[in-house]
Every structure is written in structure tokens, then in C-alpha cells.
Amino acid sequence: MAVQINPSILSADFSRLAEEAKAVEGADWLHVDVMDNHFVPNLTLGVPIVESLAKATDTPLDCHLMIEDPDRWAPQYVEAGAGSVTFHVEAAAAPVRLAREIRAKGARASMALKPATPIEPYEDLLPELDMLLVMTVEPGFGGQAFLDIMLPKIRRTRELISKHGLQLWLQVDGGVSASTIEQCAEAGADVFVAGSAVYGADDPAAAVRLLRDQAAAVTASAPWACAH
Numbered sequence: 770m771a772v773q774i775n776p777s778i779l780s781a782d783f784s785r786l787a788e789e790a791k792a793v794e795g796a797d798w799l800h801v802d803v804m805d806n807h808f809v810p811n812l813t814l815g816v817p818i819v820e821s822l823a824k825a826t827d828t829p830l831d832c833h834l835m836i837e838d839p840d841r842w843a844p845q846y847v848e849a850g851a852g853s854v855t856f857h858v859e860a861a862a863a864p865v866r867l868a869r870e871i872r873a874k875g876a877r878a879s880m881a882l883k884p885a886t887p888i889e890p891y892e893d894l895l896p897e898l899d900m901l902l903v904m905t906v907e908p909g910f911g912g913q914a915f916l917d918i919m920l921p922k923i924r925r926t927r928e929l930i931s932k933h934g935l936q937l938w939l940q941v942d943g944g945v946s947a948s949t950i951e952q953c954a955e956a957g958a959d960v961f962v963a964g965s966a967v968y969g970a971d972d973p974a975a976a977v978r979l980l981r982d983q984a985a986a987v988t989a990s991a992p993w994a995c996a997h
């Protein structure tokens with residue numbers, strides 16, 4: 770599979786999470802935004818809800834931890850049933866140890882960069898990861914405008930992945946929609962988180978398919994595209 774679409778449940782109706790998860794079955798992963806009101810100025814959900822969601826859907830969970838002290842909490846999200854756990858490098862005390870622990874527990878390890886965090890200092894960490902997330906908005910809220918000044922960072926990250934011959938996925942998150950997904954794909958992203966563009970659509974499952982088709986059309990000719 771060359772591209773993946775991960776609907777973000779931040780834009781879903783939290784009183785009907787199980788139904789909202791089922792509404793996007795067919796998506797590659799369900800993106801779960803965990804916020805603690807410290808690392809970001811918003812509060813969402815935690816381990817018990819992830820545990821319930823994992824039982825309510827067959828779609829694997831991609832948990833994005835926008836929290837302080839991910840070194841302590843990330844392993845608990847793996848135990849709760851997440852198939853992929855993303856921690857922020859700005860918050861992690863020991864990112865290499867944490868990535869190894871997530872992998873050892875059986876999940877994919879992923880690291881996120883806020884918009885002002887460059888990728889270059891972390892080049893040597895890339896082999897420790899299964900996915901790198903380049904935020905295309907300031908983390909904390911859905912429905913924000915896509916930051917197109919992140920496109921060069923996506924491009925540079927793709928170049929580093931190719932330079933090292935790695936298979937890790939490159940995810941973008943924030944303001945991803947039918948208007949912006951092609952630019953992200955052209956820059957080298959292959960995993961796309963979309964909240965309002967999916968859950969704001971009349972037919973969320975159809976929105977996922979359309980976004981996937983748009984991105985796939987771009988990456989089909991990309992030299993870095995490969996089977997995951």
C-alpha cells in the first residue's frame with residue numbers, strides 16, 4: 770500500500786466514538802489524539818478510552834500522544850491496544866529508549882515534530898522509528914489551516930529517509946484536506962491524518978476513499994514510493 774489515510778477522531782462526535790470509528794472502517798488506521806492540557810492547551814482522552822476503542826473497531830489505532838512525560842505513558846497505550854504510538858520529541862526525555870520500548874512491546878514506534886522543531890538534529894534517530902510525524906499545524910486543535918511553510922521540512926525528511934534507505938512512513942497531520950493533500954504527497958508524505966475533512970463530510974468513508982485516490986495519484990510516480 771503506497772499511501773494511507775488516518776481519520777482523526779478529534780473531529781468525531783465523542784458521545785458516539787464507537788459508531789464514529791465504525792463510520793470510517795476501510796481507513797488504514799484510526800488516529801487518536803491524546804492531549805493532556807499541559808503539552809498542548811486542550812484535553813481529550815486517555816488510556817481507558819483507547820482500550821475501549823480498540824475493542825470497538827477492527828481498524829488499528831494510531832495514537833498521537835500530545836502529552837508531557839510520554840516516557841511514562843506511551844507503553845500504557847501499547848498495552849491498551851494501540852498498534853502505533855507517536856510521542857513528541859519535544860516532550861520525551863529519552864526518545865531512543867522510548868522508541869525501543871514501544872517496539873519491544875509490539876507496536877510501531879513513531880516520533881512527532883511540532884512546526885518549529887527541525888528534523889536535522891534527529892537524523893540519527895530515524896532507524897529507531899517506524900514513522901515520523903511532521904505536524905502541519907500547531908498541535909492542540911482540529912480544523913486549523915494547513916501550514917504550507919512545512920512543505921520544505923516534509924521534503925527534507927523524505928530526502929533523509931531515502932538517503933538512509935529506510936522504510937519508515939512519513940505522516941502529516943493538520944489541515945490535510947482535498948485542497949492540501951496533493952502538496953503533501955508531492956513533498957514526500959505517505960500517511961495522511963485528516964480530521965475535519967473526513968468527519969465533516971456527509972459520507973466519511975467516501976471522503977477517506979477520495980483522499981486516498983488523490984494522494985495515490987501523486988505518489989504513483991514518486992521515486993520513493995514503495996510497498997509497505
Ligand SMILES: O=C(CO)[C@@H](O)[C@H](O)COP(=O)(O)O
Pocket residue numbers: 777779780800802833906907908909910911912913942943944945962963964965966
Ligand atoms: O493532532 C491534531 C491537532 O493537534 C490533528 O490530528 C487534528 O485533529 C487534525 O484535524 P484537522 O486539521 O484535519 O481538522
